[in-house]
Amino acid sequence: MAAPKPAPRRNDSAALAKEIAEKLTYAIGKDPATARRHDWLEATTLAVRDRIVDHWLASNARNNASGAKRVCYLSMEFLIGRLLRDAINNLGLSEAIRDALSAYDVEIDLIELLEPDAALGNGGLGRLAACFMESMASTGVPGFGYGIRYVHGFFRQEVVDGQQVELPETWLEHGNPWEFERRERAFEIGFGGKVTMIEEAGKPPRQVWRPAERILAVAYDTPIVGWRGARVNTLRLWSARALDPILLDAFNSGDHIGALLEANRAQSITQVLYPADSHLAGQELRLRQEFFFSSASLQDIIRHHLKRHGDLTTLPDKVAIQLNDTHPAVSVAEMMRLLIDVHAMGWDQAWDITKKVFSYTNHTLLPEALETWPVNLFERLLPRQMQIIYAINAQIIREATQSGLDGGKIAAISLIDEGSGRRVRMGQLAFVGSHAINGVSALHTELMKKTVFHNLHELYPERIQNKTNGVTPRRWIMECNPDLTALVTEAIGPGFKDDITKIKGLDALATDAGFRDKFMAVKLRNKQRLAKTIEERLAISVDPHAMFDVQVKRIHEYKRQFLNIIEAVALYDQIRSHPEIAWQPRVKIFAGKAAPSYANAKQIIHLANDVARVINADPSVQNLLKVVFLPNYNVSLAEQIMPAADLSEQISTAGLEASGTGNMKFAMNGALTIGTLDGANVEMLEHIGEDNIFIFGLTAEQVAARRANGQGGREIIENSPILKGALDSISHGVFSEPGRYSNLIDNLYGNDWWMIAADFEAYWQTQRRLDTVWQDPTAWGTKAVHNTARMAWFSSDRSIREYAKDIWSAPTGA
Ligand code: 26M
Numbered sequence: 001m002a003a004p005k006p007a008p009r010r011n012d013s014a015a016l017a018k019e020i021a022e023k024l025t026y027a028i029g030k031d032p033a034t035a036r037r038h039d040w041l042e043a044t045t046l047a048v049r050d051r052i053v054d055h056w057l058a059s060n061a062r063n064n065a066s067g068a069k070r071v072c073y074l075s076m077e078f079l080i081g082r083l084l085r086d087a088i089n090n091l092g093l094s095e096a097i098r099d100a101l102s103a104y105d106v107e108i109d110l111i112e113l114l115e116p117d118a119a120l121g122n123g124g125l126g127r128l129a130a131c132f133m134e135s136m137a138s139t140g141v142p143g144f145g146y147g148i149r150y151v152h153g154f155f156r157q158e159v160v161d162g163q164q165v166e167l168p169e170t171w172l173e174h175g176n177p178w179e180f181e182r183r184e185r186a187f188e189i190g191f192g193g194k195v196t197m198i199e200e201a202g203k204p205p206r207q208v209w210r211p212a213e214r215i216l217a218v219a220y221d222t223p224i225v226g227w228r229g230a231r232v233n234t235l236r237l238w239s240a241r242a243l244d245p246i247l248l249d250a251f252n253s254g255d256h257i258g259a260l261l262e263a264n265r266a267q268s269i270t271q272v273l274y275p276a277d278s279h280l281a282g283q284e285l286r287l288r289q290e291f292f293f294s295s296a297s298l299q300d301i302i303r304h305h306l307k308r309h310g311d312l313t314t315l316p317d318k319v320a321i322q323l324n325d326t327h328p329a330v331s332v333a334e335m336m337r338l339l340i341d342v343h344a345m346g347w348d349q350a351w352d353i354t355k356k357v358f359s360y361t362n363h364t365l366l367p368e369a370l371e372t373w374p375v376n377l378f379e380r381l382l383p384r385q386m387q388i389i390y391a392i393n394a395q396i397i398r399e400a401t402q403s404g405l406d407g408g409k410i411a412a413i414s415l416i417d418e419g420s421g422r423r424v425r426m427g428q429l430a431f432v433g434s435h436a437i438n439g440v441s442a443l444h445t446e447l448m449k450k451t452v453f454h455n456l457h458e459l460y461p462e463r464i465q466n467k468t469n470g471v472t473p474r475r476w477i478m479e480c481n482p483d484l485t486a487l488v489t490e491a492i493g494p495g496f497k498d499d500i501t502k503i504k505g506l507d508a509l510a511t512d513a514g515f516r517d518k519f520m521a522v523k524l525r526n527k528q529r530l531a532k533t534i535e536e537r538l539a540i541s542v543d544p545h546a547m548f549d550v551q552v553k554r555i556h557e558y559k560r561q562f563l564n565i566i567e568a569v570a571l572y573d574q575i576r577s578h579p580e581i582a583w584q585p586r587v588k589i590f591a592g593k594a595a596p597s598y599a600n601a602k603q604i605i606h607l608a609n610d611v612a613r614v615i616n617a618d619p620s621v622q623n624l625l626k627v628v629f630l631p632n633y634n635v636s637l638a639e640q641i642m643p644a645a646d647l648s649e650q651i652s653t654a655g656l657e658a659s660g661t662g663n664m665k666f667a668m669n670g671a672l673t674i675g676t677l678d679g680a681n682v683e684m685l686e687h688i689g690e691d692n693i694f695i696f697g698l699t700a701e702q703v704a705a706r707r708a709n710g711q712g713g714r715e716i717i718e719n720s721p722i723l724k725g726a727l728d729s730i731s732h733g734v735f736s737e738p739g740r741y742s743n744l745i746d747n748l749y750g751n752d753w754w755m756i757a758a759d760f761e762a763y764w765q766t767q768r769r770l771d772t773v774w775q776d777p778t779a780w781g782t783k784a785v786h787n788t789a790r791m792a793w794f795s796s797d798r799s800i801r802e803y804a805k806d807i808w809s810a811p812t813g814a
Helices: 013-027 037-066 084-090 094-102 108-112 124-139 244-252 256-270 284-309 312-318 330-342 347-357 375-381 383-402 407-413 426-432 442-450 454-459 473-479 482-492 500-511 513-538 561-577 599-616 635-644 662-668 681-688 700-709 714-718 721-731 742-749 756-774 777-789 796-808
Strands: 070-074 078-081 118-120 143-148 156-160 163-167 180-191 194-198 206-210 213-225 232-242 319-324 358-361 372-374 423-425 436-439 464-466 547-552 586-591 625-629 647-650 672-675
Touching: 013 037, 013 094, 037 084, 037 094, 037 108, 037 213, 037 232, 070 124, 070 284, 070 796, 078 124, 078 232, 078 635, 084 094, 084 108, 084 124, 084 213, 084 473, 094 108, 124 143, 124 213, 124 232, 124 319, 124 473, 124 796, 143 284, 163 599, 180 232, 180 284, 194 383, 206 330, 206 383, 213 256, 213 284, 232 256, 232 284, 256 284, 284 312, 284 319, 284 330, 284 375, 312 319, 312 347, 319 347, 319 796, 330 347, 330 358, 330 383, 330 426, 347 358, 347 383, 358 426, 372 375, 375 383, 375 423, 383 407, 383 426, 407 454, 423 426, 426 454, 436 442, 436 796, 442 454, 442 464, 442 681, 473 482, 473 635, 473 662, 482 500, 482 513, 500 513, 500 777, 513 635, 513 777, 547 635, 561 586, 561 599, 561 625, 561 721, 561 756, 586 635, 599 625, 599 742, 635 662, 647 662, 662 672, 662 681, 662 777, 672 681, 672 756, 672 777, 714 721, 714 742, 714 756, 721 742, 721 756, 742 756, 756 777
Parallel strands: 070 143, 070 319, 143 232, 319 358, 358 436, 436 464, 547 586, 547 647, 586 625, 647 672
Antiparallel strands: 078 118, 156 163, 180 213, 194 206, 213 232, 372 423
């Protein structure tokens, strides 16, 4: 990692106290006597921001001077969460700020909580983008995030009568001190209209797109501080605005209302994040969002390159553009349009440059989540880009024909799906326009080659690579688990903060009773804090000495929260009918949001809440089982939950979870995992060792085979009294009126698509094995320490270094 630049200011708490007080006085207009907590948050944020800006300007100057290759990460989502603690930690100011504020009797831990989460993402994909931004800054990659400045991020979830209710999220309500509006950095974005051929004397004919509608994309920049402030990168988010001249025209001609409507229509593009992560929204507004931020980002990249280097032929030497899933895939066509129509480049050269510049990450194989757009919608909204897609398609089909692929295979790789009413396949577009395509875990990458991209892989066998996900240890160990960080520092020194691989030094201490006790004491304190939150929010009292068994993530059938709930019900039945068995006390904790239109996922939330209400009120299991559904799961709640978990549930149907990243956060914080051989669990098993992780269930291959056989769950259920009993209590109305969940249950008897019946017995047995381990605190503690010690490879620093080397050819500091 690059040596830290000497900070230009003094880092002592007295200097910071003065800076904060000055902000309070001159930026906020309050004095310490009248300031409220919010004012202190704002003053502290502004003081910290000044420190960041010093480093930011230095980083940008260094980039420009060196001319090093820049990495542009295009993502519809950045699920950042809060930024203050991240900034303070990475600048090494934690103690100084604490002391500075305590001089005014202000507790940093309390004011931090007032910062709203920047929830500009749905889940894994958006959070990965946020971890990658932090790791690029920490490993010395000149990284630029490009995305959308949604006015309303991911909805706030409330649970009313056991059911999810969605409420608007308003993170910008009190302003956003982290962002810098760049009014001068604005680009025109077109929609609709016509394409005409222009023929000028002495020049080759060219196509010109005359959009019917034009709006403005305005940049808002947020600095992203790396570890030790060594580098500060930029997250540039685009906001939509009406084009001023149109507005003026309309005003001048007296059409006041018309002008305002136009402005509203323009602004609607960046109003709201689509809250779907696993099925297609399909609305025109979504395609507008995708093109809006893609075009703005590419225009910005080209402008910058021309200013610095003068000539677009060198673009691939100076810029790498990573497409975070297919959401920005229209960039491939838009880049071609900009190069050919606007910058007068020939097709072959433009195509060569495009492929060298772009690379694409796939995050899901679920067929219902693969993006396609109706050709006629595409044509109406983006007529020139549609022409270019046709031209790319013709070229790919030529290449396929030349290499001897047969007709069926050619239809499969075509960018146009002729099957279901002619649709543009965004995955295919992203693939053919990129020199590298990656999956996010070893298993997922292999499945990509075998399934969705089978034929394209055959045609371009060197393009698909694996880049297993990671998470940033700054946020997901140091910041969310300060007690663990202090303990690790005491045990092996602070070196792991600069180089997480050093945390392996803990491995030898797993069998050291003194260390293990301290490790489990940290866990207990974290559990006590979470228990307090549960008590405050839900008025449920849970025993911090019970096993905290946690499943937090988006609610989806493939993630199988239903399997976990059925196990809770089965446990409830068995505890009551077999009081002689040494059951171990457990708290089952759930959290997560369902897509508003996903009926089955909402039913699962309802069921979890119904089951929780009945079990928590039953005195016969009081000390042995509690069920908790914590509403409004977000990054900040995750930061509280991960350090407090004993057991991490990673139980997706094998072959369906591309990677998972929550699995990594839990294990780093010393939770054991119960999981299937899916996504990154497979690689976690390799790193942690089979004695320290609890794997069960069908493999991806077995799932595929069972699905092909169409076996269904009836026979299994009839032969499993425990499962049958649990399903019967759900059906017969132990937790609700009878029949409320008959749809969910009928699905298990029917095709059991998600293999819940098929995997139940293995899951149940593995949970009971975990009970046995829990009974032996030495055994559990040893495994927990091994988990923390052996997870370093899952740092997003490692992921980013692999991308930089194998895909981007970009520099890292180390
Ligand atoms: C698509 C169209 C319209 C509206 C929304 C979407 C959409 C948004 C988010 C589709 C998918 C989205 O996210 C998918 C996702 O989060 N995938 C997860 O990515 C993680 C990071 O690689 C993996 O760890 C998870 O396994 C994977 O599910």
